[in-house]
Amino acid sequence: MADSTTTATPSVLDPKGSPAVLCFSTKHSVPCYSFGSPVSSSGEVVFNTGMVGYPEALTDPSYRGQILVLTYPLIGNYGVPDMNVTDDHGLPKYFESRRIHIAGLVVSSYSWDHSHWAAMKSLGEWLHEHGIPGVCGVDTRALTKGIREEGSVLGAIHMGRSVPQSLTFDDPNKRNLVAEVSTKDIVTYGEDNSPTIIAYDCGMKYNIIRYFVTQHKVRLVVVPYSYDLEANAANIQWEGLFLSNGPGDPTMVPETIASVKYALTVGRPIFGICLGNQLLALSAGAKTYKMKYGNRGMNQPCIDLRTGRCYITPQNHGFAVDAESLPTGWKPLFLNANDFTNEGVVHTSYPYFSAQFHPEASGGPCDTAFLFDRFVGHVRKEPQPMQLLSPHTYEQRIIKKVLLVGSGGLSIGQAGEFDYSGSQCIKALKEEGIEVVLINPNIATVQTSQEKGDVSADKVYFLPIRASIVHEIIQKERPDGIIVSMGGQTALNVGIELYNKGILKAENVKVLGTQIPVIEATEDREIFSEKLKEIGETIALSYPARNIPEALEAAKKKLDIP
Numbered sequence: 001m002a003d004s005t006t007t008a009t010p011s012v013l014d015p016k017g018s019p020a021v022l023c024f025s026t027k028h029s030v031p032c033y034s035f036g037s038p039v040s041s042s043g044e045v046v047f048n049t050g051m052v053g054y055p056e057a058l059t060d061p062s063y064r065g066q067i068l069v070l071t072y073p074l075i076g077n078y079g080v081p082d083m084n085v086t087d088d089h090g091l092p093k094y095f096e097s098r099r100i101h102i103a104g105l106v107v108s109s110y111s112w113d114h115s116h117w118a119a120m121k122s123l124g125e126w127l128h129e130h131g132i133p134g135v136c137g138v139d140t141r142a143l144t145k146g147i148r149e150e151g152s153v154l155g156a157i158h159m160g161r162s163v164p165q166s167l168t169f170d171d172p173n174k175r176n177l178v179a180e181v182s183t184k185d186i187v188t189y190g191e192d193n194s195p196t197i198i199a200y201d202c203g204m205k206y207n208i209i210r211y212f213v214t215q216h217k218v219r220l221v222v223v224p225y226s227y228d229l230e231a232n233a234a235n236i237q238w239e240g241l242f243l244s245n246g247p248g249d250p251t252m253v254p255e256t257i258a259s260v261k262y263a264l265t266v267g268r269p270i271f272g273i274c275l276g277n278q279l280l281a282l283s284a285g286a287k288t289y290k291m292k293y294g295n296r297g298m299n300q301p302c303i304d305l306r307t308g309r310c311y312i313t314p315q316n317h318g319f320a321v322d323a324e325s326l327p328t329g330w331k332p333l334f335l336n337a338n339d340f341t342n343e344g345v346v347h348t349s350y351p352y353f354s355a356q357f358h359p360e361a362s363g364g365p366c367d368t369a370f371l372f373d374r375f376v377g378h379v380r381k382e383p384q385p386m387q388l389l390s391p392h393t394y395e396q397r398i399i400k401k402v403l404l405v406g407s408g409g410l411s412i413g414q415a416g417e418f419d420y421s422g423s424q425c426i427k428a429l430k431e432e433g434i435e436v437v438l439i440n441p442n443i444a445t446v447q448t449s450q451e452k453g454d455v456s457a458d459k460v461y462f463l464p465i466r467a468s469i470v471h472e473i474i475q476k477e478r479p480d481g482i483i484v485s486m487g488g489q490t491a492l493n494v495g496i497e498l499y500n501k502g503i504l505k506a507e508n509v510k511v512l513g514t515q516i517p518v519i520e521a522t523e524d525r526e527i528f529s530e531k532l533k534e535i536g537e538t539i540a541l542s543y544p545a546r547n548i549p550e551a552l553e554a555a556k557k558k559l560d561i562p
Contacts, residue, residue, distance in 0.1 A: 016112060017135075017136060019034070021162075025154040025169045032138050034135055035112070036104075036127030036132055037132055042155065043065045043104065044153075045069060046063075046293070046318065047068070047297075054105075055094055055095055056362050058105070060245075061203030062247045063316065064177045065101075067104040069107075070107050071141055073141075076114055079123065088214065089210070091210070095206065096206050104134065105127065110124070154170070180247075182202060182225040189213045190217065190218060194217075194219055195218060196220075196239055197221070208273065209222070226255040228258075240375065241271075245275050249319060257283050272354030272355070273359065281321040281330075281342075286345070287321075288319050289319065295316075299364075300336060301313070301336070302335065304333075305391060306333070312367060316358070326345060329347055330346070331345070331347075332391045335391045344356055399480045401481075403470070404482075405494060407419065407422065407442065407491065426438065437457060439460075439461040439473055480510060483513050
């Protein structure tokens with residue numbers, strides 16, 4: 001790991017607990033303190049950015065064999081609920097399986113005192129019961145930055161301060177993790193429901209079962225990952241096939257892939273989540289690969305290639321589908337807006353589709369739960385129209401040079417917020433290594449200051465802010481992008497004029513930040529009112545009045561003001 005991972009100061013962050021050490025296969029180590037079971041353990045070190053949801057995360061089978069680093073600084077403050085509290089299906093109500101699956105837990109600051117109405121024990125006590133080590137006093141954000149820069153690494157938690165010379169690191173991705181977490185028996189939920197869907201348990205979270213059986217009233221038959229669907233020894237009469245989430249390398253389960261390949265020849269609806277996305281793609285003939293550090297957390301942005309809408313999704317995976325390897329008839333369905341990796345696939349003719357994220361959440365947002373509606377709709381033979389956008393629509397242009405339009409000629413003391421926002425914009429752009437060209441005729445501003453220590457633009461034009469002048473600067477400087485949303489009304493008006501005349505398009509200059517159509521919609525009351533109506537929001541009623549009697553009449557008769 002990078003040196004940043006060794007900057008933890010346990011005596012400051014969390015001096016309580018028994019001494020321990022977090023070691024990495026890169027020969028780095030971090031001193032820490034134990035609050036879990038006093039045992040040593042090793043696995044792949046991964047991180048999760050969620051602020052809450054550690055009972056769900058620790059029992060998620062997808063984390064099997066991994067040392068989980070939580071970036072949120074305070075963990076354990078609400079304890080752990082009772083595993084014996086069950087739902088209508090006999091499943092633990094607050095957990096995603098009946099046991100902890102992580103190999104170890106790493107947090108910054110552990111709350112030794114917890115408080116919550118549903119808590120039955122502390123996080124430390126829970127880890128003790130399951131024989132799982134947990135350590136605190138680690139700068140988890142610095143550790144996460146190291147993982148992001150260098151990729152996932154193998155790690156080990158060892159009790160005591162000394163690092164053993166013979167320390168070994170277990171790579172869980174070399175094991176068939178799915179075989180370790182999959183059910184051994186066929187289990188049916190919602191016996192009296194219909195239609196019947198077979199669910200391959202590759203490490204399925206309990207909330208998926210709840211979604212299918214409770215919300216969609218289907219009969220869900222959960223089978224082991226190795227169940228031979230073509231032979232169908234249990235003679236299950238099925239109408240749809242579901243592929244669950246799970247841990248590890250998808251190529252380690254050829255039995256599941258063989259059954260999915262058979263299902264693809266049958267033509268019945270198929271839906272996959274997380275590992276299920278990778279299994280569906282592999283069965284179709286595509287390829288998968290190990291990601292640098294994976295996508296884990298509750299806030300991954302994913303673009304729906306049917307509508308262009310971006311959803312915030314919960315995720316937990318270290319492998320991804322190579323979208324370029326998808327065979328004819330298959331298309332990407334979702335795209336990660338951060339790293340542009342594949343987040344789902346779909347067949348253009350048959351009801352086969354999948355998502356790399358978790359629409360059932362737990363924990364995290366449920367914004368994409370409509371995918372369950374779509375799948376069950378397919379199974380019930382309800383029409384599900386679809387039109388896909390090209391993922392190349394979201395390929396970002398590399399921005400190296402930006403023209404920032406300032407606030408124009410202002411008196412000293414006026415519109416200080418535009419001066420501040422402009423100077424902060426310059427600072428942010430410079431931090432990203434972007435060349436900044438500024439136009440602002442006002443020399444008495446922070447953003448035009450050339451004093452030592454100030455972060456200033458690379459070039460400043462002290463010229464009036466007019467569309468014609470800005471156009472001349474564009475022709476001379478050839479910027480990749482322009483920002484007009486930091487200079488107040490003057491800059492906005494210039495941006496709108498350049499956009500509507502087609503100058504920005506002709507000069508191949510991309511508007512950064514707030515887009516011109518959005519600016520026009522918010523500036524025009526009538527357009528703004530129509531936009532609010534489109535999303536079902538109301539706007540305060542208003543009526544013109546030229547005198548007091550008209551104002552009283554409008555207030556009483558039209559606005560119902562007493």
